[in-house]
Ligand SMILES: CCCCCCCC/C=C\CCCCCCCC(=O)N[C@@H](CO)[C@H](O)/C=C/CCCCCCCCCCCCC
């Protein structure tokens with residue numbers, strides 16, 4: 001390993017530094033609150049792994065790839081904020097790139113794909129894997145551009161959500177989709193304010209709030225995509241949204257997709 005590569009592991013070697021003051025709470029952690037706020041990525045995705053077991057069995061195991069990558073996003077972000085190293089920044093960004101592409105490959109309904117991919121989804125998965133490989137190489141070239149480019153995933157993500165929610169008649173899916181969009185909007189405001197208005201606001205916790213809100217927005221959007229995908233691809237399994245720990249908890253429960261036997265009506269009210 002060359003000397004310059006070693007230096008990319010050094011604390012504070014990233015050009016990015018967030019509003020929270022460095023090394024204030026613990027002498028070995030650069031940004032304490034920005035580090036610990038990523039803990040939410042170790043709580044929600046494992047619960048989703050548990051709740052999506054039936055979905056994985058009946059529709060596809062790639063749902064586990066998305067939840068695992070979300071945990072890796074949290075771990076990468078923790079490492080980045082605890083060191084503010086360039087390597088930490090790249091791990092954080094590349095993990096986000098991969099989870100977005102994995103979500104796209106897993107849940108983009110076939111009706112949106114060109115004919116070439118429609119009848120063999122493995123071709124689509126292979127193309128996304130190839131795109132992930134080249135995008136990862138490009139991410140190493142100009143790391144300072146990565147944040148901005150990653151936000152572009154928000155456009156198809158919101159686009160798909162809006163298009164499908166307008167057609168959707170299930171009130172639970174509409175509720176989760178709207179909450180996801182609200183959290184996403186507030187999260188982006190927090191990210192922008194922390195990045196560009198730090199000297200005006202002097203409020204160092206906005207990036208921590210972003211971590212929590214973007215995790216909520218992304219997992220809720222993913223649950224909606226999982227529902228839309230199942231509704232298109234396996235309507236005979238009557239997908240419906242349920243909430244953990246109880247279906248009564250539509251506000252604070254964790255939504256997931258459950259598949260039913262053909263005799264039960266889809267989206268039945270609780
Ligand atoms: C058909 C759908 C395609 C897109 C699916 C998107 C699924 C998104 C899944 C997970 C994204 C998680 C992102 C978490 C980032 C946490 C790490 C972090 O905070 N990193 C920052 C530094 O610590 C870094 O500055 C962040 C950079 C920008 C990230 C932009 C992510 C865009 C993700 C799009 C999410 C869409 C949610 C839509 C809600 C309606």
Ligand SMILES: [Ca+2]
Nearest residue numbers: 017018020022
């Ligand atoms: Ca800082």
Ligand SMILES: [Zn+2]
Nearest residue numbers: 034077207211
């Ligand atoms: Zn962060």
